Amino acid sequence: xxxxxxxxSIGTIRSPFxxxxxxxxxxxxxxxxxxxxxxxxxxxxxxxxxxxxxxxxIWVIFHFHKNTNETLRGKVHPPRLNGKKMGVFxxxxxxxxxxxxxxxxxxxxxxxxxxxxxxxxxxxxxxTPIFDIKPYISENDSILDATxxxxxxxxxxxxxxxxxxxxxxSLNHFNNKNHYKEFVxxxxxxxxxxxxxxxxxxxxxxxxxxxxxxxxxxxxxxxLVVQVINLEKKxx
Amino acid sequence: xxxxxxxxSIGTIRSPFxxxxxxxxxxxxxxxxxxxxxxxxxxxxxxxxxxxxxxxxIWVIFHFHKNTNETLRGKVHPPRLNGKKMGVFxxxxxxxxxxxxxxxxxxxxxxxxxxxxxxxxxxxxxxTPIFDIKPYISENDSILDATxxxxxxxxxxxxxxxxxxxxxxSLNHFNNKNHYKEFVxxxxxxxxxxxxxxxxxxxxxxxxxxxxxxxxxxxxxxxLVVQVINLEKKxx
Numbered sequence: 001x002x003x004x005x006x007x008x009s010i011g012t013i014r015s016p017f018x019x020x021x022x023x024x025x026x027x028x029x030x031x032x033x034x035x036x037x038x039x040x041x042x043x044x045x046x047x048x049x050x051x052x053x054x055x056x057x058i059w060v061i062f063h064f065h066k067n068t069n070e071t072l073r074g075k076v077h078p079p080r081l082n083g084k085k086m087g088v089f090x091x092x093x094x095x096x097x098x099x100x101x102x103x104x105x106x107x108x109x110x111x112x113x114x115x116x117x118x119x120x121x122x123x124x125x126x127x128t129p130i131f132d133i134k135p136y137i138s139e140n141d142s143i144l145d146a147t148x149x150x151x152x153x154x155x156x157x158x159x160x161x162x163x164x165x166x167x168x169x170s171l172n173h174f175n176n177k178n179h180y181k182e183f184v185x186x187x188x189x190x191x192x193x194x195x196x197x198x199x200x201x202x203x204x205x206x207x208x209x210x211x212x213x214x215x216x217x218x219x220x221x222x223x224l225v226v227q228v229i230n231l232e233k234k235x236x
Numbered sequence: 237x238x239x240x241x242x243x244x245s246i247g248t249i250r251s252p253f254x255x256x257x258x259x260x261x262x263x264x265x266x267x268x269x270x271x272x273x274x275x276x277x278x279x280x281x282x283x284x285x286x287x288x289x290x291x292x293x294i295w296v297i298f299h300f301h302k303n304t305n306e307t308l309r310g311k312v313h314p315p316r317l318n319g320k321k322m323g324v325f326x327x328x329x330x331x332x333x334x335x336x337x338x339x340x341x342x343x344x345x346x347x348x349x350x351x352x353x354x355x356x357x358x359x360x361x362x363x364t365p366i367f368d369i370k371p372y373i374s375e376n377d378s379i380l381d382a383t384x385x386x387x388x389x390x391x392x393x394x395x396x397x398x399x400x401x402x403x404x405x406s407l408n409h410f411n412n413k414n415h416y417k418e419f420v421x422x423x424x425x426x427x428x429x430x431x432x433x434x435x436x437x438x439x440x441x442x443x444x445x446x447x448x449x450x451x452x453x454x455x456x457x458x459x460l461v462v463q464v465i466n467l468e469k470k471x472x
Contacts, residue, residue, distance in 0.1 A: 003365035005299050007334045009239040026376050043333045045310035050323035054385030061297075061336065063241050074281035087286035089369040097279045098243045098367045100297065102338060104379060129239035131334045133325040138382040140262050143340060146374040149290030 007100075009063070009129035011039040011115075015122050016183065020066050022192050022208030022215075024123040025079060026092075027103040029190055032183040033122040034108070037130055039115035049117075053110040057136035058119070060103050063129040064094035072097060077195055078150075086150060104136055159219070159226040161185040167216075170231040174212065184210055188226045193219060205229065243336075245299070245365035247275040247351075251358050252419065256302050258428050258444030258451075260359040261315060262328075263339040265426055268419040269358040270344065273366055275351035285353075289346040293372035294355070296339050299365040300330035308333060313431055314386075322386060340372055395455070395462040397421040403452075406467040410448065420446055424462045429455060441465065 015035040017023040024030050037060070039048075052058070075085040076093045088096055101124075109118040117133070161184070163171075171177045187210055191198070197206075198221075207216050216230035251271040253259040260266050273296070275284075288294070311321040312329045324332055337360075345354040353369070397420070399407075407413040423446055427434070433442075434457075443452050452466035 003245040003299060003301065004242055005245075005335070005365075005367070006240055006242045007336070009241075010333050028376065043308070045308050045324075047310035047321070048323045048325050050311060050321070051326035051386055052323055054383070055326070056381070056383035057379050059338070061334075061338070063239060065239065072279070072281050074283035075286060085283070085286070087284045087288055088281075089284050090287035090291070090371055092370055092373070096368060097246050098297075099241070100243070100368060102295070102297070102370070104377060129241075131241070132332060132336060134328055134338070135326055135385055135387070136379060136382050137328070137384050137387050138379060139384060139387065140264065141340060142378045142380065142382065143293050143372060143374060144378065144380075145292070146372050146378065147290070147292035148373050148375060149371055150287055151371070151373050151375065 007131045008043060009040070009131060010043040011037055011130040013037050013060075013062070013122075013124050013126070013128045013130060015124050015126045015128070016211035017122065017124070018126050018209040020125060021206070022187060022210055023125050024187065024190060027105055027123040028121040029123070030183070030186045031106070031121055032179065032186050034118065034120040035122050035124070037117040037119060037133070041115060044115050049110055049112045049115070052107070052133075052135065055107055055135040057104050058107050058117070059134040059136055060105055060124070060130055061132040061134070062101050062103070062124060063131065064099040064101050065127075065129055066125055067094040067099045069095050079191070079195060081150065083195060083199065090149065100131065159189045159191070159224050161188050161226045161228065164227060164229045167228045167231040170233065173233040180211060180213065184213070184215055184228065188215075188217060188228070209234065243367045244279060245276065245367060246279040247273055247366040249273050249296075249298070249358070249360050249362070249364045249366060251360050251362045251364070252447035253358065253360070254362050254445040256361060257442070258423060258446055259361050260423065260426060263341055263359040264357040265359070266419070266422045267342070267357055268415065268422050270354065270356040271358050271360070273353040273355060273369070277351060280351050285346055285348045285351070288343070288369075288371065291343055291371040293340055294343050294353070295370040295372055296341055296355075296360070296366055297368040297370070298337050298339070298360060299367065300335035300337050301363075301365055302361055303330040303335045305331050315427070315431060317386065319431060319435070326385065336367065395425045395427070395460050397424050397462045397464065400463060400465045403464045403467040406469065409469040416447060416449065420449070420451055420464065424451075424453060424464070445470065
């Protein structure tokens with residue numbers, strides 16, 4: 001029996017991650033990655049957010065809208081596996097038959113009238129279309145004795161983030177410079193390079209638009225250091 | 237920005253729950269509710285299940301296909317709240333803008349060639365269309381300090397299940413009678429009545445098709461007993 005279902009976007013997320021490169025691959029790993037979900041009033045009948053603020057976390061079901069890959073592949077290369085392949089349904093890859101993702105986010109605030117949710121721990125790209133919001137219910141969703149398959153004991157590499165003097169100077173252009181600095185450090189402390197760049201392992205310069213800043217950096221895997229070499233504030 | 241996405245059913249579940257009434261409202265609460273997910277070969281490219289058997293649990297994203305409600309309501313009555321309303325996005329109700337559900341199920345077996353997954357702890361109705369399968373990754377999905385909002389401390393009522401002599405006799409027609417008896421007991425030990433029947437609180441007879449049996453029972457809330465008064469084996 002064929003059964004298709006057309007999902008309607010009920011809202012959009014505003015996130016500090018403007019592009020795929022630099023966006024965390026899991027929710028919660030960059031706690032300072034805060035953003036807002038803006039619900040479309042068309043799909044937000046009166047009272048639809050009532051009671052949600054009692055929960056500390058929510059599930060967001062969203063569209064992997066930057067996934068432009070049309071071919072259906074059986075296996076993918078999870079970034080953490082350094083080139084080893086894994087079946088698509090044994091991973092959380094965006095490159096799946098139905099390009100929907102689910103992220104658990106920390107719920108900071110619910111603006112019921114404005115239909116805006118403030119969240120943190122984002123791993124979603126700016127303007128990601130949202131299909132559903134559900135409360136996180138630990139009684140049901142938290143499986144303490146779950147076995148994590150190939151992801152177990154695969155510690156995320158933690159880089160030390162260092163700032164070149166001129167990049168440190170540029171921080172003064174930011175409104176909340178300490179918060180922004182810490183947000184960039186949390187984001188870059190995790191391996192952001194893709195497999196190809198990791199295997200080449202050249203000392204090339206990378207660039208990512210993080211929040212209001214264009215961040216240029218180098219990754220030094222031997223010393224486990226990421227060096228921010230340039231920072232440019234973007235006009236909104 | 238409007239953004240629609242058409243999901244294609246990648247498979248179907250075979251479940252012992254044949255109708256909405258009697259189907260658990262959460263996954264995991266009836267551990268003996270076992271079933272199989274059958275993937276459609278069209279959407280199962282070679283190797284797509286490789287590595288999945290290393291995980292103990294999976295997320296299944298599915299269609300609330302028995303949800304025929306067309307009107308969009310802002311608030312719903314969660315069964316556990318005895319009549320109190322709650323915003324639709326603060327609940328896991330099937331009656332949501334995009335009728336998609338997510339359940340975490342225990343993974344018992346992966347038949348990679350046959351494209352069949354055996355699972356338990358089901359809360360899905362037979363023939364539910366499946367849109368996605370993702371591994372449960374406790375490092376990411378298990379939030380130990382989450383606050384469960386209105387669902388906290390709302391213990392599921394646990395009924396004692398008793399069998400009338402003729403119903404007990406009928407168990408002999410079942411292949412694995414002990415397993416079936418325990419499955420029925422787990423299912424009926426949780427409040428299965430809807431709000432309307434709960435508030436009327438009459439001693440009426442209920443019927444639910446559970447696995448291969450048509451089960452007739454009475455609920456006695458005062459004594460916290462569910463009495464199975466009749467059991468009829470259905471031909472497959």
